Amino acid sequence: MIDRYDLISIAFYVIFLLGVGITYARRSKSTSDYFRAGGIMPWWVTGASVWMAGFSAWSFTGAAGKMFQTGAYSILLFYSILVPLLILLAFTCYRFRRMQVITPFEAVRLRFGPGTQVFFTWARLPFILIFGGVTLNAVAVFMAAVLGAETPIVILVLGASVTILAMLGGSFGVVASDFVQMFLVVTVTVLVAVLALNQADIGGIRGMLEQAPSAHRDWGEFSRPQFIALWFVALMVTKLFEENSIDKSAKFLMARSDRDARLTLLIPMIGMIVAPLIWLIPPTVAAIRHDGDIGGIMENLKFPEEGAFVLTASEVLPTGMLGLLLCGIFAATMTSMDAGLNQGAGIFVRNFFLPVMHPNCPERQLLVVSKLATGVFGAIMVSCAFLWETMREMALFDLLTQVAISLGLPMSIPLFLGLFRRKTAPWAGWSTVVVGLCASYVVRFWLTPEMFAFLPGMEGPFLPEEVTTFRIFSSVFIVCGLCTMWFFATGWFYDEKDESYMKRLDDFFGRLKTPVVSPSGSGLKEERAISVSIGRLCLIYGLFVASLVWIPNPMTGRLCFLACGGVMILVGAIVCFSYRSRHRSE
Template identity: 40%
Template sequence: MISIYDYLVVIAYFILMIAVGIVFKRMNKNTSDYFRGGGSMLWWLVGATTFMSFISAVTYTGAAGKAYETGTFVFVVYMANGVGFFISYLYFSKRFRQTRVVTAIEVVRERFGKVNEQFFTWMVVPFGVIHGGVWLYSLGIIISTVFGVSMEMTVLSVGLTVLIISLLGGSWAVVASDFMQLMIMVPVAFVMAFLSLREIGGVGNFIEQLPTSQYNWSELTDSKIVWLWFIASFFKQFFSVNNTNDGYRFLAVKDSEQARKASLMASILFFTITFIWFIPPMVASIMFPDLSAIESLKPLGDKAVDGIYLAMGIELLPVGMIGVMICAIFAATMSSMDSTLNRNAGIFVRNFYKPILRKSASEKELFRVSLITTVFLGGFVILSAIFFSELEGINLFDINMRLGAMISLPFMIPLTWGIIFQDTPRWAGWSTVLLGMLVSYIIQTHIGPETLLDLIGVAKPWSKRELIDVMFFSNVFAVIIICSLWFLGTRLFKKTSPEEYHKDVEDFFVKINTPVDYEKENGHKGYDQQQFKILGNMCLIYGSFLTSLVLIPNDLVGRLCFVFIGGIMLSVGIIFKKKYTKSKK
């Protein structure tokens, strides 16, 4: 299934990622550098990590399986991300940067007070571990299938690798590695899409042979469910993208305008790359209508659909490029995991350890505790992934969506509206979250999908797909509507909080509406040259390696695939080196 050349590619990738951590380690002088790069990063770096942190191995497993079964239906979530980031470009991203803090929960403290700071700290960190476990388990499915080892061993080895890379260089290494990973993922996606379409005779044959259910969603389920799921996805992703907790990425960017550029970059990537990503699993629905006929998927048993992207890679990619695809899938999960580890460690250290446990802690002590915390959180993520691997019959795409709707969404709402609306009491934040979780609990345990399907008039018999989808969008609508009304309604009781609190909130809003002048506020021009130099050199080195793989015995098309992937990375490296040379003059 995998050749010596593929192993060589994977090993070279790991060496590159570790090198990124080592190179950027020297740029971490304090916790601000370790957790947000000192707020000195350029827009293209932050734009890359912003996009990558919303992509994980679920994209290649659960979401690809969804594309195999339902076609264009899966595009909705990724298009919704694109819309969310475009709204961020218009309003939110620059305001997140203008908070001028190190962690997202510091924004919570300044906006809602110290009680909310602790409440949201202990909401974000544990649930981040759960999400990290889902991402790592998704990656484990792919890696264990390719290398033929147990899921537990896969999760442990991959988790430790991600932990080590995250530990080495902090946010600088996290963001730089995300950029390098993007440079691998996107070209691989184009190669996979090209080879898939070539296999069935081109775009025309693809459109002609594609099952009508792949684009006529009413064949999949009742049209009411389709449109309600569609609308719910857009609303959910709006809050997922534009809440204070997930806006932490923009804390690292250099200034207000570059924050907007980073958000626009992420939006454009979601609108364009998504279509390319899901062509291979949709082609697979034509080539392999019966998954049991695919030999490489048999180890996955009843979870075979989650391995369809891998199966297409094994079927179509030239020798050596399966390793590149594995690197791309690994990159997807690593970008989500390392960002989560780094963010959550920052939240624990700066929003709990320092204000509660050690108010007099020095920067040196905080930095040391940051490393220890990263190790512990990484261990918990690994244990979480092992737990998910023991569950039978779970669908990765659905569990990811339901976790977002049930757990994440309730605390996203006050963290989004809190950046827009000023005159709320200090208890508005935590009370909205608790209400949202109560609403989710009632819907999941006391109402049930059958009651909801009856309510919206969907005729029996109900499919498993309909039972799952109605729970998702019902939860989303109920939480968003009820929590938004509650949060906005608390404005009527703003006088229940002391005047000092409202004065602090007023100062906070003045700050987030004041553009960042990096040079004036920091006393220097930043590290623009270093970013172009280091990333340019890495692109040239790894691009040269990928281009050299043209020497692997393959047909002409296979060799040209390596030229394409390596050539893109080399081109970016040359552009960056020219930028660096020009900036020195």
């Protein structure tokens, strides 16, 4: 499936990542630079980073496996984020930027106090590392099957690459690599979709829709409409709290102004509308061609359907381009993982090491501790990936969804509501999480769909997909309901005589009312320098991709390399020219 030309692309990609880390290592002069890029990033940089962090290799493995089985059904998961993003645009993103903190959990300290900050530090940090391990496992399983390598070795190599980039480059390296990798992912996956549709036995979009398995057209084969509707609403509610909670503010803290914080959402909103429609095509084509024999073809995978995307890609891409696709898939995973490592290190250093262990730590020493913490957390994340590989028994699509709801949702609810509701007790944050975790445990292990068989449309027997979706939407509705009621009920204990608490609240909500404007002077100069360097990275990678026209391929295949490389070269040239010309005009 993979040849020596693909290995050249993969080798260059690894070297490129190391180069990005080294390039931006010197730009971090403080923890503000290391964890939030100094708060000077323009919207097109933060927007690319937000979108890339919104998906991972799971989109090409777990989600592709679900698309192989059920068609557009899994697109509902991607589209469930659209309404939450609109709310983020209208009410939340600029509040994130106005918090004027280095890490999100410093804002938690302002809003709820040091005790709640410590609680969330040690509750959120393991979740970041566990989820990072799950995503690393996803891409490693995928790539090991394609490369014919052992999964543990792939986990180790990929985990080390991510850790080195995050440790050396900090947030500057993270956002710069995100921007370049976004165009790699987009161009290659679009090519896979176009080439797949142009196959003679597929016959374009119309032919694909006509030939798709019946389950792709009739979702009733695996779930009743009411289960699907409740599942979609539950996903939307989950994303509402997650995307708008304080702990998801890291990317917006990098934005240079209120305006840039809002414009940041332009790229992820467009991406989340268009990209899933493109990602749907290769698994559907695989379902048409290999519905009954994919297990024999992707026999190295525990769940063979998770290889549907790469199977189609291997059949339609020109020689040497499958390696670029693998790099793009890894890039999608790396974005969420290195951002997670950066955020995890920030949580530990700024919210535990500095206030508890070494309150008077010099900034230079704090920066060294931050890099060391990133390295240690990278090792822990790799260990979690090994653990998931030995333990997981369900498909990645369902695994990630259940992990996010069971662990992430209870922590997100108070961190969202706390942005808008002032009159709560100081202990409202951590106590709401405890209530949510208890409710999640009870629902997961005690509640079954059979308990509601007396309701119209809930009669048994239940299909496997209905049992899975029931666990999800029942958890979401019960956890959200109980947590929200509890959070507001703590307002009965709101005490205006608590002077220290009132002072923190005044500071926090005062910041939310104070606009942030674009930087000037040295901040503007630094922003331009970084923007030009990102443009140069696009040029470098684009020139490499375009140079692969020498690989023996038909003319169509050679044009594919020119198209992918040309897009990246054009973007890099526009960025460099725009910022240089602006500098000369001023």
